[in-house]
């Protein structure tokens with residue numbers, strides 16, 4: 001059974017609620033001791049500094065700055081500082097991604113600093129976070145999700161826009177087996193090649209005169225945050241004709257990792273949590289956690305809020321060559337984190353009943369393990 005992942009409750013935050021004015025706070029019927037305590041907490045907060053950790057790639061730093069801006073808006077009395085660090089994954093750009101193994105490569109150093117108090121929060125792409133976090137680390141909040149879809153970016157100067165227009169043998173740049181395996185199912189004539197590095201590096205490799213790539217497949221969210229949205233030539237989600245590619249678990253969402261039990265930080269972050277994004281993200285992570293059994297596998301997912309409280313989840317598990325796949329789809333009322341967790345688990349069970357285990361076992365036998373690729 002999947003381990004339940006829970007965000008700290010957002011309901012118990014009397015002290016820092018910015019919607020309560022100063023006047024209301026010192027209301028007369030309040031016990032003097034409570035008022036004193038509040039003043040003390042406010043004072044300690046105004047001298048407080050929050051150290052924000054992030055990876056040092058351009059995208060990671062932009063994301064940390066976005067979060068800092070939101071925090072400043074919600075809590076201008078606090079000071080903030082961003083600390084950008086190179087992680088193992090950043091330092092080793094030459095080893096093929098699948099030789100690395102676990103996703104924790106991108107998060108380990110930052111978590112060590114979180115736990116020793118050098119950092120107070122760490123900003124991550126939810127997609128790059130392992131489904132099991134280290135002891136004493138937890139997700140403090142998930143902010144409003146950016147466009148979660150995968151997209152095509154065509155090489156500069158090519159007249160094509162979509163995968164369907166590309167001639168047989170054209171090379172698509174992606175290091176993600178989830179992407180290549182799903183696209184192969186629809187476009188068996190295309191070839192796929194690894195492309196490493198952060199988004200800027202990948203685009204430079206694509207556009208280079210002697211480039212072998214016709215296009216890249218990337219997450220819309222990263223390109224949009226970098227202000228390169230104009231380079232997107234096709235969206236590849238299930239609703240777009242010619243698309244049909246289900247995105248990665250957590251794609252497009254940012255998560256803030258915190259120390260477990262750090263109530264002060266939890267209070268400050270409560271304003272940044274986006275309920276719909278967070279419940280969808282937790283449901284997707286529960287699906288992944290139930291299926292993976294400790295290693296990363298090519299799972300695609302798409303969650304859509306159909307109406308208030310009703311979440312639709314489509315999911316796929318696909319073999320590496322794109323020749324076998326198992327898909328399912330389910331609509332459920334999701335009102336809280338427990339529902340989200342159960343939903344992910346149920347969708348995983350449905351995939352297993354349809355034969356997902358056979359595909360997953362074949363992949364696990366062929367280690368080294370598949371990695372979505374943390375090189376944002």
Ligand SMILES: NCc1[nH]cc(CCC(=O)O)c1CC(=O)O
Nearest residue numbers: 125218219222251252373374376
């Ligand atoms: N693979 C690395 C990675 N991790 C998160 C994003 C995009 C941003 C996001 O999902 O929030 C990317 C780049 C990409 O896949 O194109």
